[in-house]
Amino acid sequence: MADWITGRVKARKQWSDTLFSLVVDADVELFKAGQFTKLAWHGEDKKVARAYSYVNPPGQDCEFYLVTIPEGQLTPYLAGLDVGDELLVQRTAAGFLTLDEVPSGRDLWLMATGTGVGPFVSMLAEGSCWQQFDHIVLVHGVRLGEELGYREQIAELTQDQPRFHYVPFVSRETVADAESGRITHAIADGSLEQRVGLTLTPEHSRVLLCGNPQMVRDTITELKHKGLTKHLRRKPGQILMENYW
Template sequence: MQPALAPSTALSVEEVRSVRHWNEHLFSFSITRPASFRFRSGEFVMIGLPGDNRPLLRAYSIASPAYSDELEFLSIKVPDGPLTSRLQKIQPGDQLFLGRKPTGTLVTDALLPGKRLFLLSTGTGLAPFLSLVRDPDVYEYYEQIVLVHCVRHVSDLAFRDVLEAQLADDPLVQDQALVQFSYLPTVTREPFHTSGRIPALIESGRLFDGLNGPRHLDPETDRIMLCGSMDMIRDLAAQFDGIGFEEGSNAKPGHYVIERAFVG
């Protein structure tokens, strides 16, 4: 049995509610949410377990919508990872540390107003966008929301069933999502109906299939969030800079945003 954890001024102690293993190297889990915990869709928070001398903490994007009474997270499994080697073994009823101060730049406040919002993710970079696409305010800010999830294997497409159904079971956004939300999964190492990395989808025009507006990215109308592999983020950010997009922040909204805390 896991020993009881002790809260602190910076950390609360929360109970694991559910765990889902998507495949051998990907899992998601939900924990209790403190009544005082507030966050903006797209933000991240510190999650952890006891270490040798102090808590072992890592930043995790919150995947659940801001109105949920639980907090959900998506994680890879790293066999030798100091935290994930232990975290992947958690069971409902176990306890975790939760930071008290969520933060981040993958939020609508860091973007200028626009018409189309492109959420471009690889791997577990999907997590903050799961929160954003279930935020009713996002559907008020943008006419079209496009979520791209690029992975190596089909089994890596976590939450695919929910997203392919256009959030049909979400009580707050299901009606808007049916009209405004598009999900584009793409797989790079197995046969799938859409293949190729995100830059290839942009170059070929596949990214814009079924959308209103131009078949290219336009800083006048398009807003972009990037989350996932550092190589993808660096390459695309450089491409966007080259066609007139400006990176935004909480202090100065722009045309696209990345999570600097994860990229470095």
């Protein structure tokens, strides 16, 4: 239990039937935007813990963007928490989906599905990305319009950034200002690049992926067709990723 501390729910927001956010007051160690920690509950015989990215920038109240998995061991418990309730939070953060891991480039593409948008909201709020890149594109794919969580906050964070592009994708209904279909198809047919007026190239583009493993795999496949490669410390490339389960 050395690295676990007790946090207290300070606020919560329900985005849809299954999506919700928790703001938690917890004395965690300073982290980098894009990193994750673990939340847990302690039953009679075991502790159930799962990793969740910080949505907040470093130094603010901890915030997490969550989806309820009915058969899950933890999210039904977290979904039932209300203001004032306690939960366990791991004090130290982890993860390498951070801007200091990204090789220098001109354009930063942030591509997420579902709650995978969380770490990218943290980066936009933290703010160093604006000095590091000339253009930033946030692409967020969901099934339904109500699942475009943090859309208003993203607009507020970027209202003075003319070189920022927000491209929502909704696959199961038509939503104003959102693209229909899937992110991977829009990469394949060039329509994503056309919408933002930027080309995905190994020279200029750096891509961070965060979402379900199938989306991550399929997107990497499409990006490789454009000459981009996974970034490794021993062999620099253009694509960094985080699988969200």
